[in-house]
Amino acid sequence: MATVTHSSRLGNILWPTVAWMVAIVFFFPIFWMVFTSFKTNADAVKPEFLFSFTPTLENYANMAKNYDYWRFATNSVITSTFATLFALAVGVPAAYAMAFDPSARTKDVLVWMLSTKMLPAAAVLYPMTFLTKNMLGIFDTHFLVILVLCLINLPIVIWMLFTYFKEIPKEIIEAGKMDGVSTWGEIKDILIPLAWGASPRQPC
């Protein structure tokens, strides 16, 4: 037994240290990006200024002044917010039905949904441009970007919600049913709070 306690005591120091080191390595590129953003162009490429330099906000001022930063940032926020909301509005009911009321075809439907994601975006790039520019007239609008982002990510949203819903014990839902909770009540008061950690975010 002595060896066991000994090795676990060693492990209690060793493994957390390794974990911290791995975490620092993984975070380093992001740290480095933020760090470099406070250097001038000349300082950024000189090894002697790797850590000692005079921090400057020049880059941020330049970005806001010359690159129309806030317009692009607002665009990103608007499109990703609405795309996420739409995808959740469509995805939560679908994932709920598939997880708690599966039919014989549920598995096929799920795989098919994911397969729409396998269509490489570039393969339908030109048809999309053609359709939206020449026929629907919504090319280059927020609406189109929202729609495309929503549809591109919908399969992933449904899959993630589905896997999380599956881990929620059926008994909880059934207990809710016994207490006379409506379907919407089940989703709103039981599922969403439990699966909150799964609420997917758009990768853009």
Added chain:
Amino acid sequence: MSKRTLPRLLQTPAVLLLLVWMLVPLSMTLFFSFIRYVLNSTVRPEWMTPSFTNWRGLGNYEYVLNAKDFWFAIQNSLLIVGSILVLTVILGLGIAVLINRSFPGRGIVRVLLISPFFVMPAVNAVLWINMILDPVLGLNGLAIGGINNVVDSLRDFPLLGHFFSLWPEFEPISFRATQTSAYAVIMMVTWQWTPFAVLIFMTSLQSEDESQKEAATLDGANAWSKFRNLTVPHLARPIAIVVMIQSIFHLSLYAEIEIVSRGNGNKNLPYLIGEFATNNIGAASATGIFAVILANIVAIFLLRMIGKSLMD
């Protein structure tokens, strides 16, 4: 209202949306792939509008199959996806197990580990290729320069100096070059997607049966065999999900490849489509159909391999 109506009703919007989303662009791509369709042509202006009179049959496919980069692009797509999958699953498993036990600062470690996943793909590529992997301006160049300096100073040592003076100067590897740009892409995408694997594995590890492990410990199993025979089988479903979702995402990588080398020596199918689509829509569409076929082959292969563990 029958028992099945409500679940169907709830699924309908999602199914309909995805059906339209799949069928409309795909059938248009299919149509374009059989006709001559270019964006700019002074010689044959009639090819600039899509119509059945410009029917080319399988000509576009033949053209694409004979294009010099086609097979290279397929090979490269598979190389990139395969390497990223292997690396992220191995790293993800290791890290997930590492942070499964509680220790001081675990919350911070988790946040640090997951942060790369929230970096936008284009930012990721710019960050890695310019600031980390660049042979002159990046940390890669700086590190190699530092090693060279150390070796230089060692050359002045009395006895050992002779040995070190035999060493050549180290050359930093350029990751924009033809042979290495694929590795740069693999590196940066692995960095970004390992957190995804960690996230998924982490949630599953917490539902692992601890008493089973204790029993194994009493039976004299070592840590590796517990990991191999208890943890990995327990993680079969999450591994399946990670592999599925990632292979779908990485088959259509584009931003990273564009930024690292503009397709120089490192193309995948989507990139090839993009190149054709600057003018020859017919060929781009035919390549698109090939990309769809490749994606489906990969998907069928994956489903065969991991399909069972997906639904249990």
